[in-house]
Amino acid sequence: MRVTAALVWIDPGSRRACSRGRGVSRSGGERAGARDPSTGETTKPPGAGPSEAGRYRRALRLVLCAALALGAAACDASLGPPRKQPLPALDNLPARRTAEPRPERLASYRIEARYDAATHKIEATQVLTWTNGGQSSVETLPFHLYLNGFKNESSLFMRSSGGRHRGERADERAWGWIEVPSIRIGALELRAKARHVGPDETVLEVPLPEAVAPGATVEVGMTFTAQLPRVFARTGYQGAFAMVAQWFPKVGVRVGSPGFETWHCPPFHVNTEFFADFGVYDVNLTVPQTHVVAATGVLAGARDNDDGTRLLSYRAEDVHDFAWMIDPYMEVLTGTAKVGDGTVLVRVVHRARQRAFARRHLAAAIGAVEHFSELFVPYPWSVLTVIDPPPEAGGAAGMEYPTLVTTAGDHVFMRDGIHVPEYVTIHEVGHNWFQGILASNEFEEAYLDEGVNEWADAQVMMRMYGEKASAMSWMGWTGDAYHLRRALDQSFDRVPSAIATAAYAFVDFEGYAAATYHKTSAAMRTLEKVVGSDRFAAAMKHYAQTWAFKHPSGGDLVAALEASLGEDLRWFWAPAFFQPGGVDFTVRSAECQPVHEPRGVFGEGASRKLVSGGDGKRGGWRCDVVVANTGIVPVPVDVEMRFADGSHQRERWDARDGSRWHRFTLERSSPLVEVWVDPDGDVLLSSNPLDDHVRLTPDTRASWRASARVVFWTQGLMQGVAP
Numbered sequence: 093m094r095v096t097a098a099l100v101w102i103d104p105g106s107r108r109a110c111s112r113g114r115g116v117s118r119s120g121g122e123r124a125g126a127r128d129p130s131t132g133e134t135t136k137p138p139g140a141g142p143s144e145a146g147r148y149r150r151a152l153r154l155v156l157c158a159a160l161a162l163g164a165a166a167c168d169a170s171l172g173p174p175r176k177q178p179l180p181a182l183d184n185l186p187a188r189r190t191a192e193p194r195p196e197r198l199a200s201y202r203i204e205a206r207y208d209a210a211t212h213k214i215e216a217t218q219v220l221t222w223t224n225g226g227q228s229s230v231e232t233l234p235f236h237l238y239l240n241g242f243k244n245e246s247s248l249f250m251r252s253s254g255g256r257h258r259g260e261r262a263d264e265r266a267w268g269w270i271e272v273p274s275i276r277i278g279a280l281e282l283r284a285k286a287r288h289v290g291p292d293e294t295v296l297e298v299p300l301p302e303a304v305a306p307g308a309t310v311e312v313g314m315t316f317t318a319q320l321p322r323v324f325a326r327t328g329y330q331g332a333f334a335m336v337a338q339w340f341p342k343v344g345v346r347v348g349s350p351g352f353e354t355w356h357c358p359p360f361h362v363n364t365e366f367f368a369d370f371g372v373y374d375v376n377l378t379v380p381q382t383h384v385v386a387a388t389g390v391l392a393g394a395r396d397n398d399d400g401t402r403l404l405s406y407r408a409e410d411v412h413d414f415a416w417m418i419d420p421y422m423e424v425l426t427g428t429a430k431v432g433d434g435t436v437l438v439r440v441v442h443r444a445r446q447r448a449f450a451r452r453h454l455a456a457a458i459g460a461v462e463h464f465s466e467l468f469v470p471y472p473w474s475v476l477t478v479i480d481p482p483p484e485a486g487g488a489a490g491m492e493y494p495t496l497v498t499t500a501g502d503h504v505f506m507r508d509g510i511h512v513p514e515y516v517t518i519h520e521v522g523h524n525w526f527q528g529i530l531a532s533n534e535f536e537e538a539y540l541d542e543g544v545n546e547w548a549d550a551q552v553m554m555r556m557y558g559e560k561a562s563a564m565s566w567m568g569w570t571g572d573a574y575h576l577r578r579a580l581d582q583s584f585d586r587v588p589s590a591i592a593t594a595a596y597a598f599v600d601f602e603g604y605a606a607a608t609y610h611k612t613s614a615a616m617r618t619l620e621k622v623v624g625s626d627r628f629a630a631a632m633k634h635y636a637q638t639w640a641f642k643h644p645s646g647g648d649l650v651a652a653l654e655a656s657l658g659e660d661l662r663w664f665w666a667p668a669f670f671q672p673g674g675v676d677f678t679v680r681s682a683e684c685q686p687v688h689e690p691r692g693v694f695g696e697g698a699s700r701k702l703v704s705g706g707d708g709k710r711g712g713w714r715c716d717v718v719v720a721n722t723g724i725v726p727v728p729v730d731v732e733m734r735f736a737d738g739s740h741q742r743e744r745w746d747a748r749d750g751s752r753w754h755r756f757t758l759e760r761s762s763p764l765v766e767v768w769v770d771p772d773g774d775v776l777l778s779s780n781p782l783d784d785h786v787r788l789t790p791d792t793r794a795s796w797r798a799s800a801r802v803v804f805w806t807q808g809l810m811q812g813v814a815p
């Protein structure tokens with residue numbers, strides 16, 4: 093799913109600009125003239141050299157395109173007419189690089205699709221081979237018809253999103269939809285009996301002529317027409333570019349206890365869409381010879397037809413989705429990732445003017461494949477493709493599909509060393525593990541994809557760029573991904589939902605994103621710091637190896653961690669993942685008194701003695717510090733006390749004993765001047781760190797909290813970005 097972090101960091105307006113600040117290459121297809129088949133804009137015919145006036149108009153258009161953020165039509169027209177592309181070389185690689193582990197192949201598709209570049213419409217047939225992997229028989233098959241989420245303003249997607257999605261808006265002149273005029277089993281036509289179920293037309297339920305017994309297989313033939321919308325939410329076209337995702341009728345998943353399985357096939361919600369069974373995809377795409385295609389899987393066949401079209405055959409094994417991109421202006425940059433004793437072909441598909449960023453995305457993708465493979469399980473497929481969409485198609489950017497992702501972050505301010513474009517690529521590539529291989533139910537437990545992935549992304553970036561410079565290393569400034577994220581968003585306690593909330597049940601997108609992405613990542617990092625990074629890494633690897641090519645739940649994750657760590661994690665997991673709120677440390681009080689013998693009257697009669705004033709003074713200070721956690725997650729934490737003579741003392745409060753506050757009493761030769769809870773910033777789950785740190789002097793105690801605010805913000809900034 094889209095990387096919210098990146099969207100925060102990137103000026104949203106930048107995605108409307110057509111230039112990337114690196115200048116516009118004059119090579120490749122960036123020529124003046126001709127007609128863009130998708131936009132209808134007519135200029136000079138193909139092959140004709142641009143006239144003086146044509147060159148002037150082209151230059152003017154490029155300037156306007158970049159400076160005034162004109163639409164996709166103007167941007168595409170500046171690239172010239174689509175030219176016939178050479179027949180692409182076959183990958184000549186197996187769809188899968190590794191033999192094991194393998195999933196149950198329950199849902200496999202053979203699809204024949206023809207793309208019309210002028211209308212952005214797809215005419216297709218498909219055969220689904222579906223196996224009942226449960227222990228109860230099945231009498232209906234429900235299919236997701238995701239594109240109908242973009243059909244009209246009555247769909248659940250449009251009603252709940254208001255036609256807006258992460259800064260992009262739906263175009264009321266360009267709806268998307270899918271129609272399925274024929275559904276057959278053998279010669280039996282079933283379409284008349286099929287019906288839409290739920291609040292809109294995004295789920296089609298097909299009654300079967302006879303029940304499918306446990307272990308039995310059924311073949312369902314379908315004919316469908318898919319009209320892409322103008323892209324504002326993941327799938328659709330913009331100008332000549334199209335990202336074709338969630339485009340075919342996709343069968344639901346049987347879930348539940350053996351013998352009592354039910355269908356999981358909810359309508360298309362705004363924030364969530366991924367959950368499907370594994371299978372094999374053989375997809376034949378008929379496309380214009382002028383267009384470049386990138387798709388899930390490997391290219392196994394390619395031939396040109398006499399009518400100007402081209403047949404491309406893709407095969408993907410052990411995936412649960414199939415997506416593709418088509419565009420006449422794309423280039424391909426390739427590299428190789430080394431994984432174990434083998435290699436993965438990595439390619440970045442991009443337009444010429446994004447060449448400089450493409451090199452960065454390629455390096456990031458290669459690093460991601462290598463490090464995710466080491467940390468979890470080896471990348472099992474032969475190819476990984478990263479698509480860098482043109483900036484005006486920002487709605488398609490930052491998405492994940494099996495072996496195919498879209499990235500983002502190409503912005504003039506993202507200079508070398510500011511790892512935001514790299515982060516987007518690493519995050520989306522990471523989804524090939526946390527969703528592609530560990531195929532959790534994203535509808536119900538999106539944090540297993542997004543938040544766990546975000547934690548893993550930072551691990552990978554630390555390995556790639558260094559711990560202190562994982563997010564940036566630019567002009568002498570460095571920042572690490574975990575603390576930079578924390579500095580940007582410290583509002584866990586303002587989200588009224590727990591992490592373990594269904595993606596469609598959050599109050600709004602901000603609540604979903606804060607809990608699903610950032611709080612989950614912070615919780616994972618906090619737990620990692622408690623148990624030790626090496627032990628936690630081993631435990632996460634155990635989780636990945638145990639659940640690869642299955643559908644793990646949150647319960648499966650914590651069970652795998654507990655098994656590997658050999659300890660009960662309920663003290664942390666239950667409040668951190670199942671309750672709203674987080675950790676909220678506070679220094680409740682801190683003061684020192686000069687140490688002296690007890691004063692007063694001592695003894696009786698002749699031995700009665702009065703001790704007063706400085707009689708009993710023996711030097712030194714007794715300091716009393718009370719720290720508290722008013723949040724809901726008990727976490728062990730270090731507390732550092734610093735003294736006027738420059739010395740310091742670090743103590744640990746282990747709140748796993750159930751204590752909500754702790755008192756430290758110290759005798760020192762020098763008075764206390766500073767108290768710092770979690771001085772290393774290990775507890776990323778902490779909210780409101782404003783009062784985690786105080787500076788005090790005997791004379792200014794009344795104002796210590798005010799001054800602490802200044803210190804805190806400095807601290808937060810320094811933890812996030814350090815010179």
Ligand SMILES: [Zn+2]
Pocket residue numbers: 093094095519520523541542545
């Ligand atoms: Zn994501």
